[in-house]
Amino acid sequence: MDVFNEHPLKKRRGRLLWMIAGAVVCLLVLFAGAAYYVDSQLQPTALSDTVKTVTIPSGSSVPQIAAILKQAGLIRNETLFTYYARFEGSGNKLQAGTYQFHPGQTIDQLLTAMANGDTYVETVKFTIPEGWNTEQIARSLEEKGIVKKQDFLREVNEGKFPEYPFVADIPQKEGRKYRLEGYLFPETYEFKKGATAHEVVAKLLGQFEKELKPEWLDTLNKRKLSLDDAVNLASIVEREVVSDRERPIVAGVFFNRMRESWLLQSCATVQFVLGKQRDRITLDDLKIDSPYNTYIHPGLPPGPIANPGRASLAAVVNPAVHDYFFFVTKKDGSSEHYFSKTYQEHLARDAKSRGNF
Structure with a gap:
């Protein structure tokens, strides 16, 4: 009798192993898919030269900051940004203020800027021409x-x-x-x-x-x-x-x-x-x-x-x-000068200059 019962038992064990293997494969596929999805959602948004100015109000929570960044097109997923910020340890360091970011910056770059308080400050360009007093x-x-x-x-x-x-x-x-x-x-x-x-x-x-x-x-x-x-x-x-x-x-x-x-x-x-x-x-x-x-x-x-x-x-x-000791403007529109070694030569060139004028 034992001989005849051994074959069905082996078959049942085989099916169980296949089921376990299949479940493991499914879990691995699900895990890989989830990991891929999370990674893709944490990637920077499309690179752009457009400057985005965002204002983080005082007292904003990480989810509120995430919503502001998402609306500005700077992150892909609010929830994952929130979890990542907390896991990375900067969630309670983010500072209020106005920032300027470019789409395409990484989440780490965004978090670092806000944790350091690298706020945007409006500037004014000013040119001093040569020779101004x-x-x-x-x-x-x-x-x-x-x-x-x-x-x-x-x-x-x-x-x-x-x-x-x-x-x-x-x-x-x-x-x-x-x-x-x-x-x-x-x-x-x-x-x-x-x-x-x-x-x-x-x-x-x-x-x-x-x-x-x-x-x-x-x-x-x-x-x-x-x-x-x-x-x-x-x-x-x-x-x-x-x-x-x-x-x-x-x-x-x-x-x-x-x-x-x-x-x-x-x-x-x-x-x-x-x-x-x-x-x-x-x-x-x-x-x-x-x-x-x-x-x-x-x-x-x-x-x-x-x-x-x-x-x-x-x-x-x-x-x-x-050996020049004198110079006088040519007054011919060139803004250049006549240069002279002696006073007599200078007087002659000064007269010539006045003639041009």
Whole structure:
């Protein structure tokens, strides 16, 4: 009897094993499908250059944050985002605020930004043209609603900037109008809306420091020329010249005149005294008694007359070597100059220039 009953028992065991195997396969398939689904729902949304600005109100729960992100098209699944944030440990670290995200950022990137509070701050672009003086900058800053003119000017003269050692080396010469004139580097900036005057000035000084090449400072030291004197002369070159090609030549003219203890006789310094640009300067203008008037006071003025750009600074560091002592505008529309070695030659070229005009 046992012999005859053994075969049906084996068959039943076989069917049971197949059923178990089938159930295991089904579970594996279900698990794989679920894992695939979860993974796909946690993937970034389609990459896009479109910026999405979202605001997370104070006190928002993770599900509420997930709903905001889903509505903005930044995540695929609210529920899975919520579980992932809690599992990953950042669920209770997410901060309120306004953020800017791009579709295509990963969930980890979104969570990290919100956990760090990397909120979006509205900014304002501001360009300082080469050769602008401090008052022009202050006026434009106020017109654009960035900072008040008087706050900026006060910071320029009284602000403390220990992070920039060159500021401490600026000499406080008698008659100097603005302490940081010349060091407010001309460039395009982006300021946070609501920035303080101190923050604005610090950013301009920071850019000036970036522009200072170590080899420039080495050259100035070898020539025994202080940084402030270099900036001062560069500001005059900036206001005298339009063509970058001519800047080293004009710088060379001024160095030649200083070497011979001649007056610089720069019309740009007189324009600074007048406080506005004039097409013509009169003989009376040349006689104005101001320490900035290089027609009557020897050497450099008490401080820079504008904020020079890269080309003018480079021209003073590496001026052209020549025998010119004079230059005069051609007045032929080219904005370039005639250069002369002698006063007689200069008078002849000045007459020629006036003929062109």
